[in-house]
Amino acid sequence: xxxxxxxxxxxxxxxxxxxxxxxxxxxxxxxxxxxxxxxxxxxxxxxxxxxxxxxxxxxxxxxxxxxxxxxxxxxxxxxxxxxxxxxxxxxxxxxxxxxxxxxxxxxxxxxxxxxxxxxxxxxxxxxxxxxxxxxxxxxxxxxxxxxxxxxxxxxxxxxxxxx
Amino acid sequence: xxxxxxxxxxxxxxxxxxxxxxxxxxxxxxxxxxxxxxxxxxxxxxxxxxxxxxxxxxxxxxxxxxxxxxxxxxxxxxxxxxxxxxxxxxxxxxxxxxxxxxxxxxxxxxxxxxxxxxxxxxxxxxxxxxxxxxxxxxxxxxxxxxxxxxxxxxxxxxxxxxxxxxxxxxxxxxxxxxxxxxxxxxxxxxxxxxxxxxxxxxxxxxxxxxxxxxxxxxxxxxxxxxxxxxxxxxxxxxxxxxxxxxxxxxxxxxxxxxxxxxxxxxxxxxxxxxxxxxxxxxxxxxxxxxxxxxxxxxxxxxxxxxxxxxxxxxxxxxxxxxxxxxxxxxxxxxxxxxxxxxxxxxxxxxxxxxxxxxxxxxxxxxxxxxxxxxxxxxxxxxxxxxxxxxxxxxxxxxxxxxxxxxxxxxxxxxxxxxxxxxxxxxxxxxxxxxxxxxxxxxxxxxxxxxxxxxxxxxxxxxxxxxxxxxxxxxxxxxxxxxxxxxxxxxxxxxxxxxxxxxxxxxxxxxxxxxxxxxxxxxxxxxxxxxxxxxxxxxxxxxxxxxxxxxxxxxxxxxxxxxxxxxxxxxxxxxxxxxxxxxxxxxxxxxxxxxxxxxxxxxxxxxxxxxxxxxxxxxxxxxxxxxxxxxxxxxxxxxxxxxxxxxxxxxxxxxxxxxxxxxxxxxxxxxxxxxxxxxxxxxxxxxxxxxxxxxxxxxxxxxxxxxxxxxxxxxxxxxxxxxxxxxxxxxxxxxxxxxxxxxxxxxxxxxxxxxxxxxxx
Numbered sequence: 019x020x021x022x023x024x025x026x027x028x029x030x031x032x033x034x035x036x037x038x039x040x041x042x043x044x045x046x047x048x049x050x051x052x053x054x055x056x057x058x059x060x061x062x063x064x065x066x067x068x069x070x071x072x073x074x075x076x077x078x079x080x081x082x083x084x085x086x087x088x089x090x091x092x093x094x095x096x097x098x099x100x101x102x103x104x105x106x107x108x109x110x111x112x113x114x115x116x117x118x119x120x121x122x123x124x125x126x127x128x129x130x131x132x133x134x135x136x137x138x139x140x141x142x143x144x145x146x147x148x149x150x151x152x153x154x155x156x157x158x159x160x161x162x163x164x165x166x167x168x169x170x171x172x173x174x175x176x177x178x179x180x181x
Numbered sequence: 182x183x184x185x186x187x188x189x190x191x192x193x194x195x196x197x198x199x200x201x202x203x204x205x206x207x208x209x210x211x212x213x214x215x216x217x218x219x220x221x222x223x224x225x226x227x228x229x230x231x232x233x234x235x236x237x238x239x240x241x242x243x244x245x246x247x248x249x250x251x252x253x254x255x256x257x258x259x260x261x262x263x264x265x266x267x268x269x270x271x272x273x274x275x276x277x278x279x280x281x282x283x284x285x286x287x288x289x290x291x292x293x294x295x296x297x298x299x300x301x302x303x304x305x306x307x308x309x310x311x312x313x314x315x316x317x318x319x320x321x322x323x324x325x326x327x328x329x330x331x332x333x334x335x336x337x338x339x340x341x342x343x344x345x346x347x348x349x350x351x352x353x354x355x356x357x358x359x360x361x362x363x364x365x366x367x368x369x370x371x372x373x374x375x376x377x378x379x380x381x382x383x384x385x386x387x388x389x390x391x392x393x394x395x396x397x398x399x400x401x402x403x404x405x406x407x408x409x410x411x412x413x414x415x416x417x418x419x420x421x422x423x424x425x426x427x428x429x430x431x432x433x434x435x436x437x438x439x440x441x442x443x444x445x446x447x448x449x450x451x452x453x454x455x456x457x458x459x460x461x462x463x464x465x466x467x468x469x470x471x472x473x474x475x476x477x478x479x480x481x482x483x484x485x486x487x488x489x490x491x492x493x494x495x496x497x498x499x500x501x502x503x504x505x506x507x508x509x510x511x512x513x514x515x516x517x518x519x520x521x522x523x524x525x526x527x528x529x530x531x532x533x534x535x536x537x538x539x540x541x542x543x544x545x546x547x548x549x550x551x552x553x554x555x556x557x558x559x560x561x562x563x564x565x566x567x568x569x570x571x572x573x574x575x576x577x578x579x580x581x582x583x584x585x586x587x588x589x590x591x592x593x594x595x596x597x598x599x600x601x602x603x604x605x606x607x608x609x610x611x612x613x614x615x616x617x618x619x620x621x622x623x624x625x626x627x628x629x630x631x632x633x634x635x636x637x638x639x640x641x642x643x644x645x646x647x648x649x650x651x652x653x654x655x656x657x658x659x660x661x662x663x664x665x666x667x668x669x670x671x672x673x674x675x676x677x678x679x680x681x682x683x684x685x686x687x688x689x690x691x692x693x694x695x696x697x698x699x700x701x702x703x704x705x706x707x708x709x710x711x712x713x714x715x716x717x718x719x720x721x722x723x724x725x726x727x728x729x730x731x732x733x734x735x736x737x738x739x740x741x742x743x744x745x746x747x748x749x750x751x752x753x754x755x756x757x758x759x760x761x762x763x764x765x766x767x768x769x770x771x772x773x774x775x776x777x778x779x780x781x782x783x784x785x786x787x788x789x790x791x792x793x794x795x796x797x798x799x800x801x802x803x804x805x806x807x808x809x810x811x812x813x814x815x816x817x818x819x820x821x822x823x824x825x826x827x828x829x830x831x832x833x834x835x836x837x838x839x840x841x842x843x844x845x846x847x848x849x850x851x852x853x854x855x856x857x858x859x860x861x862x863x864x865x866x867x868x869x870x871x872x873x874x875x876x877x878x879x880x881x882x883x884x885x886x887x888x889x890x891x892x893x894x895x896x897x898x899x900x901x902x903x904x905x906x907x908x909x910x911x912x913x914x915x916x917x918x919x920x921x922x923x924x925x926x927x928x929x930x931x932x933x934x935x936x937x938x939x940x941x
Contacts, residue, residue, distance in 0.1 A: 041301075055212040056205015058428070060377045061461040065865035068377060096205035109203040113195055116834045120674025121202030122209060122378045122428030151872035154865070156377045156429050157674055158834060159841030160873040 025089045029054065030098030038085045044078075045069040047085035048095060056096040056125045060154070067153030070126035070133075071095050077133035077152075096125035099132065107170040107177070108132060117166035119157035126153050131167045139175055143168060190687035190894070193830035196679040197693060198672070201426075208425035210381030210397030215454035218383065219248055221444060222303035222457075224293040224310050225466060226285035229537040229858025230320070232333065233285055234313030236293055241309040246298040249451060250310065253280040259446060260412055262437055265404055267507020268595050274335060275342045275535065277502035279439040279446075283334045285314060286501035287537050288860055289466030291439050296447060296455065319537035319858035323498035324475060330535065340535040342503055347515050349590030350526030355490035359481030363566065367558050368927045369551040369908065371473035371498065372850040374544045374842075375870060378428020379459040380468060382441055384448035391419055393445050398422035398701060400435020401711035403669050406703045408437050409445050420445065424701025430673025430712065431842070432543035433469040436505045440467075465863045469506075470852055471544030473498040474514065476555040481526075486567035487577050488559075490526035493518055495555070497533050500540040508533055509594065510541065513645070514548030516593030520556050521605050521643045521796055522578040527591075537858045543713075545839060546901040549644060550846065550908055554928060557640040557909035565922030570622075571639050571913065572613050579605040579641075586890075593792070594648060594714070600794045602887040603822070609641070612798050612820040615882050625802070634805035634939070635815075638913025640906030643796045646898025647719030647891070649789040652710055654721060656685070656728040659780040660773035662756070664689075664696045666728070669709010670721040671701045675900060676831045677717050681725050683827055684894065688729035689768075690755040715898030718827060720787055723892040728785025732768075735783055739771050793889040795897035797821035799840075799910035805918045810936030812848055812915055814875075820882040824889045824897035836903035837879040843907020845871045851929050879903075 022037035029052060036051050043062075048054045048071070057080055060068035064082040071080045072094035099106045108128050111117065118124045127150065134141065134149045141149070146167050155163060201207055238250040249255075261276035281290045293310050297303035320328045320340055327339040356362065382397040393415070398405060402422040410420040427434065440457050448455040459468070474497050481490040495518075497511045511531040519527050544550075564574035580587050582604055589598040625635045654668040666685060670677055682696040699705055710720065733753060740758040741748035743766060751758050759765040772781045802816040819836050826832045849869035853861045862868045888895030908928045915935060916925040924938045 039301075049211070054205070055209075056207070058209065058378070059211065060379070060428075061865050063461065063864055063866070066377060066461075096203075100204055105200075105203065113199045113203055116196070116830050118199060118202055119676065119834060119838060120376070120378070120429045121198070121207055121426060122376075122674075124202055125205050128203070147873050151874040154377060154870050154872060156375060156431070156842070156870065157838045159837035159839075159879060160876050161837050161878055162834065164873060 023086050025086050027085065027088055027093060028091070029093045030095060040084065040086060042085045043081055044083040044085045044088050045080035048080060054095050054097050058122055058125055060122065065154070067130060068123050068126040070129045070153060072129055072133045075133060075136055077130045094129070096128055099128060107173040108167065111166040111170040111173070115162050115166045115169060117158065117162045123153060123155045127155065127163055135171055135174060139171065139178065141171060188687045189683045189693060190827055192683065193828055194679065194683065194693065196676050197682055198676060198678050209378055209428050210425065211458045213383040213396040213425065215383060215385050218454035218456045219296050219298060219451070220300040220303045220456050221447065222295045222300065222307050223291045223440060224295065224307040226281065226288055226290040226292055226314070228285060228314055228316050229288050230318065231285050231314035231316040233281055233283055234315065237311040238293060241295060241306040244302065244306045244309060246302040247306045248296045250293060250295050250306065251280065252293045253278060253282045256280060256446065259442065262439065262442065262505065263408060264507040265401065265437065265505040266509055266594065269343050269345065269508040272342050272503045272507055274338055275330065275503040277439065277504060277540065279442050284331045287539050288858060289539055290501065294443055296451060321536050321538065321854060321858055323496045323534035323536055327534065341532060342535065343508055343533045345508060345511050345515050345531040346529065347591040348528035350490065352490045352492050352526045352528040355526045356481045356492065359489060360483050363480045363482060363559065363562055365478045365559055365562055366476065366926060367555045368475040369472045369554055370851040370929050371470050372846045372852060373469060373471045374431025374433045375868065376429025376431055376434050379461060379464045380434065380438065380440065381458040382444045384444035384455045386448040386452060388452065392421065393419065393449055394421045394423060395441065395445050396423045396425060398424045399427040399673060400430055400671050400713055402671060402701045402703055403709040404711060405437045405441065409442055412442055413446055421703045424671055427673045431545045432471065432547060434673065435671065436469060436542055461865065462863045465868060466539060466860060469504060469542030470500060470539045471510065471541050471547060472551055472846065473541060474551040478555060478559050480559055480563065482563055485577055486563045486569055486574055488522060488524050491519060491524050493529040495531050497531065498536050498538065498541070499533055500536060500538045502540045504540045504542050506542040509543055510547045513593055514552040516591055516598050517549050517643060517645065518552040518556055519589065520553060521580060521641050523580050538854060545842060546644065546905040549642065549905045550843065553640055553642045553906045554908040554912060557906065557913060561913050561916065562923055572609060572618065575609055575641055576606060579609065582606065593645065596790060596792055599791055600643065601791065601889050601891050603794065603796050604886050605796060607886060608796065608798060608820055608822055608884060611882060611884070612800060616800060616818065634807055634918045636803050636914040636916065636918025638801050638910045638917055640799045640909025640913060642902065642906040643794050644902045644905055645792045645794050646715035647789060647793045648714040648716045649720065651786060651788040652720035652724045653708055653784065653786045654724045654728050655706060656732055656783045656785065657780040658732055658768055658772050658776070660769050660776065662695055662769050665699060666696065666725060667699045667706045668721055669706050669711065670717050671712040673712050675835065677712065680718055680722060680827045680831065684722050684725045685729050688726050689733065715900040718896050719793055719892055719898055720789065722827065722894055722896060723787035724785040726785065726893050727787055728783050731785055732781060732783035735781060736768055736771050739775050740766050787892065789891055791891055793824065793891050793897045795821065795823050795899065795902055797902045799906040801910040801914040803911065803914040803918055805915065805935060805939065807939055810932035810939060812930055812935060814844065814877050817877055818880040818882065819903055820884065821902045822884040822887050823899040824887060825885050825895040826883055826899070827896060829883060832883055832899045833881050835899050836881050839901065839903025840879045840907055841871050841876045843904040844876060844911065847908040847911040847928050848930050
């Protein structure tokens with residue numbers, strides 16, 4: 019169990035070679051081996067969603083994914099969401115609409131929404147509510163998170179239409 | 182003398198905290214690391230109550246990579262964890278040790294602690310520790326007679342540490358002549374704050390200076406620093422606490438727990454940085470639970486349904502030990518049970534009872550969520566008896582405006598309870614109008630006639646906020662125009678940096694950009710009270726205002742000297758001081774000329790002996806599923822007078838978030854134990870926190886009709902009122918939907934209970 023496997027993780031477009039125990043989960047590998055502490059661990063049993071990252075474009079619970087399972091996949095974390103200094107529309111709208119308080123669930127919420135909007139850019143309000151109910155937030159009561167995702171989806175659709 | 186640019190105070194500006202948090206650059210407890218760090222893991226009791234015998238740690242010690250394994254014997258020099266706040270005597274024997282001695286008293290009680298090279302190894306080693314525990318029958322019901330606390334080692338010490346008694350007026354005399362008496366028995370289940378970030382700490386020891394620094398501090402860093410230094414018998418300057426980002430506070434997080442002390446103690450004794458991160462199961466077992474009160478109310482009423490006297494008794498199940506909060510929850514419950522009503526005679530006995538469950542402390546609106554539920558159930562029961570609508574019964578009982586400030590004649594947290602300002606009738610009327618109550622009632626009646634189970638309910642509350650005695654901030658104004666405010670306050674996610682920057686910028690007529698707030702660092706300021714009891718905006722905010730004014734004062738003196746002109750002829754606007762004759766200087770120039778390395782420095786100290794009392798009303802409209810007993814909240818509104826809103830968007834955020842937690846406690850969240858005291862709720866699969874699907878849009882009616890006369894901003898705390906009467910309003914609405922007055926007597930309103938009440 020303590021033997022290490024050599025794997026390569028591709029995170030936010032960069033490749034990282036690392037040796038991990040088979041039992042090491044992706045969240046720990048991202049945080050402790052790669053120093054990407056924007057991915058948070060809230061429960062380690064797949065309910066809270068604070069650890070949500072994208073794997074090949076789809077949201078996954080990185081606490082329920084072994085690091086070695088992620089080999090060969092394109093992983094995206096909150097650290098890769100902004101375009102340089104330009105915030106992603108989701109980040110921008112979470113900021114403007116007070117979609118966060120303590121900020122602990124925020125990276126997971128952002129990545130969940132990013133993945134969901136990639137799959138369906140035209141989600142209606144009820145679909146947004148349903149998909150965002152995958153993750154827990156203890157501070158906001160969710161309303162501003164839903165508003166922020168709605169507003170970001172509108173911005174992204176408008177940008178997509180232009181570009 | 183001074184004129185300012187448009188005031189930042191009162192504006193819904195976006196938070197200065199957010200960019201880091203949005204980009205993954207936050208530093209939460211688990212994000213702190215040091216080279217050479219080792220990891221701590223706590224072995225916890227698997228049984229609820231038992232006599233602790235020998236603990237075999239040999240195998241664990243022998244595991245490669247394990248550095249140390251300690252039991253109580255190994256830390257015999259560490260005393261019990263003391264109380265942060267309580268004036269109640271007699272609680273001392275019930276304090277928790279860092280590791281259990283003689284007895285274990287709840288599932289989760291720390292028995293031993295392992296330090297190892299990795300977190301995995303530390304956890305593996307815990308599996309190799311074998312404690313001998315002679316299991317005993319646990320006490321689980323706080324209403325049972327008190328039982329021996331630690332029968333063999335502390336004979337005669339029983340599981341009722343204290344009974345708090347308060348009162349004013351002649352209750353006996355009123356009951357002797359009462360027109361009618363209404364009696365109720367009510368209870369509120371055990372639940373808690375459950376922040377999304379678990380607890381955690383990194384202890385770092387510097388041998389050269391013999392100094393310990395604990396990263397991952399929260400809520401009350403200065404208090405905890407002193408408490409840890411005392412426990413370790415070190416001078417206070419040898420211990421520092423450093424707060425990073427904190428993933429939610431809500432009461433439990435940031436209190437001093439055994440693990441915080443162990444981390445600090447171990448990093449010095451072992452000479453290595455020590456990291457401990459709680460896992461979620463541990464959080465459910467070991468971080469403070471809350472609520473869990475049982476009320477017996479007896480009210481003497483007159484013919485109109487007006488309460489003439491209230492005789493109350495309640496029991497708080499405080500779990501295995503008395504932790505840092507001491508008697509706080511019971512004290513606040515007892516003090517604020519009468520709420521917004523006149524109630525000329527009042528008597529209460531609050532029993533603090535211990536059981537073999539996780540110890541309890543405060544959770545957002547401690548003692549008020551529970552007592553508001555109990556009181557508002559009583560008001561509803563009186564309304565039902567008198568055939569009055571929920572607004573009318575409350576209007577008849579509310580404290581009239583001409584009686585405010587209202588002295589309740591009792592104490593809370595060592596301060597005299599005096600409601601400082603309030604227009605209780607006015608807010609009730611505003612809510613009624615906002616809801617268009619008569620039309621709403623008619624619509625509900627029509628839907629009921631169609632067979633739907635719909636109900637409406639309200640709950641009135643009085644909150645307290647702004648606990649003193651004082652708060653100090655230091656303000657630096659640098660030549661480049663940057664302002665740095667150093668404070669001992671803590672940020673638990675509520676937006677304190679933004680609010681403080683608004684108050685500073687608003688006072689000085691300067692923009693927020695360039696204002697930064699340094700908080701939660703004991704190295705930077707010698708005192709601080711932290712963030713609890715909804716005190717920050719009131720106390721620290723007022724200190725920021727005073728510091729900003731002191732800076733201006735100093736600048737005007739300097740400018741007067743520089744110009745050789747009388748100070749009273751100078752004018753100030755947005756960072757510039759000038760005289761009509763043409764002389765002019767900016768704060769930046771003054772800072773360059775007269776400030777040293779620290780810039781111009783000003784201090785603000787705000788003192789207050791009295792709390793300030795915000796108030797409000799919750800409204801809920803629910804629909805019941807007669808098949809499952811499920812409760813759907815169709816509409817929710819909170820009317821809340823906060824005195825003055827520094828940032829209405831943040832106030833609204835506080836309300837909405839608090840309502841969601843209140844809904845959780847009213848409908849879903851409960852720590853349940855089996856007959857052996859085994860917790861049945863140890864994961865998020867069992868602890869049902871509301872998701873986006875359960876929380877409806879929350880409407881708010883934020884009012885500033887009754888500013889507090891007790892502070893220069895007129896503010897009252899807005900952090901807790903969003904939860905206070907949530908249980909009360911939802912219970913009222915559910916009972917209305919059931920249509921049988923008096924049946925709803927406990928929270929949470931689980932589907933099973935609701936279905937039972939529906940069946941009759």
